[in-house]
Amino acid sequence: MKISFNWLKEYIDLSGIEVQEVIDKITLAGLEIEEVVDQSKMFENFVIGHVKEVKKHPNADKLHLCVVFDGVNDLKIVCGAPNVAENQKVVVAKIGAVIPENSFEISKAKIRGEESFGMLCSERELNLSANHDGILVLDNAVEAGITAAEAIGLNDVIIEVAITPNRQDTLSHLGFARDIAAIFNRPVKFPSIEIEEINEESSSLASVEILDSDLCPRYVGKVVKNVVIKESPEWLKTRLKSIGLRPINNVVDVTNFVMHEVGQPLHAFDLDYLSGNKIVVKKAGDQKSFITLDSKKRELQSDDLLICDDEKAVAVAGVMGGENSEVTANTKNILIESAFFNPSSVRKTAKKLGLQTDASYRFERGTDPEITIWAAKRTAQLIQLTAGGEICNGEIDTYPVKFELKKVELRFERISKILGYDVPNEKVIEIISNLGFEIISKNIESITVTIPIRRHDVEREIDLIEEVARIYGYEKIPDIERVKVTLEPKFDETAFENSVRESLNGLGFYEIITNSLLSESVANRFGNSIGVLNPQNMDMSNLRTSLIPGMLTTISRNLKVKENNLQLFEIGKVFNKKDDTIKSFADFSEESMLLSVLTGKSIDTEWYSKDINYDYYDLKGYAYQFLKSVTEKDIVHSYNSESNLLFEYFTKLKLDDVELGVIGKLNDELISGYDIDQPVYAFIFNLENLSNIPAEDKKFRELLKYPKVYRDLAFVIDINITHNEVLESIRNGSSKLLHSIKLFDIFQSESLGEGKKSLAFQLEYFDESRTLTEDEVEKDFKNVIKNVEKKFNAKLRG
């Protein structure tokens, strides 16, 4: 919403207060200023000039060489306007001026060989009107050298205000003035509406019937006869244009003016087009559509509130009038509508129609039913002023159930209890009265006030405390230096996720964050996804069921910029439907997952090594190292060589029958869909399950006091015998002196024979209570050899 300072000054005396101070103070009081346009600043370098001399341009028929006195110097200016003449007073755009019409900056120029030090302006170039027939010529009494802004009254300051949804009462110049009045402790001046009315009663010329009074608690009508529709006078057009409205005709302009003056949306019907001279306010019911005054057909629903006459609908209540009854050039008799509509009803209708108007914007925030009569009279007054005619006596006022004024008690002690500082009682009373709340009783501890209906946001003591605080000024609240310590048990529900992050960072993984919204087909590929009713677009219509798509998109994007070696993870929520309709939290799951991937090379063009690709074993190592940071318990893993939707092969990890996650190589078909042409290894863990693993009580183990004995051996065995099988066989052949077995070499070569491989192990022996003898280790070791040889038909090497 735009507010014009010149307009504002009609209602409040701002003398002695700088515009900037007003802006600063109202900003702090909660009216957010988005933009300030100081017109006089826009007309910097525009001055009034006196044309001293006009000659023909030697090289161009239509151009003139002028000498213009700007109050200080004589400027040579080339001018093309046909009406330029000596002794005129004109607006000169000097070098550096920026033309409002087109943002063109004036600089010194050579036009057909003649130097020019400025430009003489037309009305259009100054954004004053569409007139571009010639330059603007001012009254000769204007003095050369004064600023153009001063000479032509372009000295307004226009502010764009963002009004929070609770403060509909400030959606007008008078409403705005009321807050300023409270801040600066100055009175608000309401315009006087003394009008001369003819004897004929408004109610004898039209009637109003409200069928749905809950949706329309008050409807005021007033009739003005025999008007002449024409262009509005300058003062009215200037007001409207200053706040960005386009003047239409005197009657429509007056309704807009009064709305921006006092906040009451108004509508003017052509009374002669109202069948039966009657207004009926009722729900649309069976009526399916309606043509609004912008000539568009609007689909209606039965609950939408309409303004009708005897036969037909004439307006969508509170939103927009109809084409069939709008004021036209031929209109003679006017019915002014000044009503109060139910805010949520107007909001629903406007939303459904996708039609937000200045009127609906105000009605849906709640207007003031008590201002309707005043606004109708004011409108009649200004219609008569601009369109002539006769104002009929009185108003048709249909107000079946009066609003009751709310009464609220404000305890002084409560103010300091909430704010933490004292506002002097007399200051409280001053602020409350300046805002227009009426104090009906007062004692040493509290005041009781009635709340004007226009303040829909004020209904409780706390709301009055806010009023006091914001007008008194938040800056007056002291910056306290200490706060209380409370000793309730502390917790951190992000601690586990953070430890996961830190563990993976230590292993070299970078964290990513991807969009939780995916297309329906992608989301459904990995689960039973939940759709959004109102997505931005179809690529972001469903909640993710897996972190995989976001990760693959990320890898793909990186490959395109030649970032081929990636070690990434994401922690995020995934969502799955359990039931087709979601009625409770039990009908869907929201789980916290971890996805980590490796792709590309672990060593890429380094001096100390040949290139090494990431492989399954890198990932398995990282996964186990990561798991070690979470639990020391034995994880059961089951290997699966069959591919599924996600993996070419994978290993499932379980602890006590709870599935923790999987490690594997992603399916080629899956990744090639993302233009990824290098293997991707991934592990996925369910973080809830991981975090639920009970922490073990760590106990110190006594350090070994006796030496360990190591024995190495290597077997040649069939290639398809697994490491685990050999381990098991070694363990079976050993006594409890054997504590660990470490594979330290694995290779295949022709010399070993076809289908053979060599595995080399280091065995570690010790006893916690004594030193072992050579003989007993040797005996144990020989048993191992025998056992493995026998079981796998293995051959001992070296």
Added chain:
Amino acid sequence: MEQRIIEIGESFTKELVIVKNSIDLENIRIKYLGRNGLLSQLFEDFKSLPKEEKPKFGQTLNVLKNDLQNKFDAKFNEVSANEKSEKSFVDFTLPGKTKSKGSKHILIQTLDEIKNIFKGLGFSVATGPELESDYNNFEALNFPADHPARDMQDTFFVNSDFLLRTHTSPVQIRTMQKYDPPIRIIIPGKVYRNEAVSMKSYCLFHQVEGLYVDKDVTFAELKGTLVSFAKQLYGNDIQYRFRASFFPFTEPSAEMDIWWQPAGKEGRWLEILGCGMVDPNVLKNVGIDPEVYSGYAFGMGVERMAMRKYGINDIRNYFDNDKRFLEQF
């Protein structure tokens, strides 16, 4: 037997002479001196000799074994010494061997920073679901149905009762339902807004919310706490102001601005957070008596904070996850 002893001794010597490195040397060890090596075989065969021949060969064999071992040891020392000296030139200017650094996402790092400041002020950390009920996200927080206040937050709806949370404030409700005052928490998390993706906005962002409910909690304390926070985050010499504002779940409400003056640009007031005293309706909705208890709440967006701090001008950078971006933090 005698012949084999001589042959083995000779071939061992011959092969040993040409050995240049420790790998070849190890192969010779396995071939001659290993567990299944030629020497072991000789000793195996020795066991099957007639008893009268044993003394003679026994001695020769032991001589051979000692001989081979001595020669091997000598060669071993020579080879290792050579290998050592070859490596003795260290080029200190060679690049070191490095591994991937790894890092938390910059948004998480920023969240951590905020979290740590508030933990230092005695706050706990609570979390909650992203798919929320309309009740927790709006109604319990004093947003009436069909009220324009709901337009302040463009919402992704799943149906009329469920939605993607538009702020972390529903966790206020969840926490107040679970615990009795004093409650002093911050709530970091993802929130969603139904806005077109552009340089300045994304369909999701991260928020940190704060809540303190206790006896005698005041606006002055809220202000003091947030000033302390802002100074820790932005520096002790910041200029700040509190402006009146509107949030349905706080009353009075305010926004905190700091004066922002990037190098070479015009300074301006910059909103960093919204805050206020918990609205009595919210306390009533969770069964806390507003006459006995009061509270404050505040909330801030993490993306914007990190954008300012690091000079990131396009919010989409956070969610594109280009490695060149990730590696910078």
